[in-house]
Amino acid sequence: MAPVPTLKSEKERKARQLIEFANSIPDRISGPTTDRSLVADLQEHVQTLPMQAPSARVAEFNTKGTELWNLSTRLSRSDDAPQQRLLYLLRAFAFGLLDCAQLRRSISSANCVRLLKVAFKAAKFCINSDALEHALKVLERVASYLEEFDKIDEELSPEDIALRAKLKSEYHILRTTLNITIAHIAADPDSAEELADTLYEIGKDLFAKKQYETAARWLGRAYDVLSEQEQEVLSNSAIELRLAIMQQLTKALILTRTPESLGKGRVMLAFIDM
Incomplete structure (x- = not known):
């Protein structure tokens, strides 16, 4: 009678299959013609990730x-x-293996930065390739790593603190880019409202930090998203959101204090008062 597989043996079996598949990829690409089944195999394996690599295989995964x-x-x-x-699936799979290796270990700031940089490149490539589901999956892992980064109990230098802020900013930009792409594909009022709300929250956060010019840029994008919709199809919540965006945008434009921004602010204020 065959032994009943344990959770540990099942994880080892899956890990072995992933490594065997990873080992096969270069030959399947570098032949006279690319193995036609490779894309389907990559798609299948990417869907299984992430998984925690067995401790004995962490180095292999990495x-x-x-x-x-x-x-x-x-x-x-x-x-x-x-x-x-093939290229975007290969990048998503490569990041997935690195992610699997990290799940076994406590993360350092250096490892976190390394993985985030790889993840950002993978997500950008997926977005540019319209592989939106893979970009979303990678960015979900980015969000997890950013949370872990905040919990790292290390003495961070001013440079490290600035780098962490930059990485968070890049995440929000990529996430917003993805949302914009999804909204353009979906092209429906509900998607537009969700996107506008995301842009509005980014703008509000920047305004609270007194970054008025940048806040005005994001709030302007939020306003544009809802303005592109037929007003009669907007829900009551979308109409309320649009008014809130206009009010916040007006404040940001006025506080930017350039002749152009003051002019735009006055126009927006007059529009609100109509």
């Missing part, structure tokens, strides 16, 4: 993830680059 990431970078720069779908 090494293979790095090797495949470097391979994807070289391929994207070559004259005979493979199809875009």
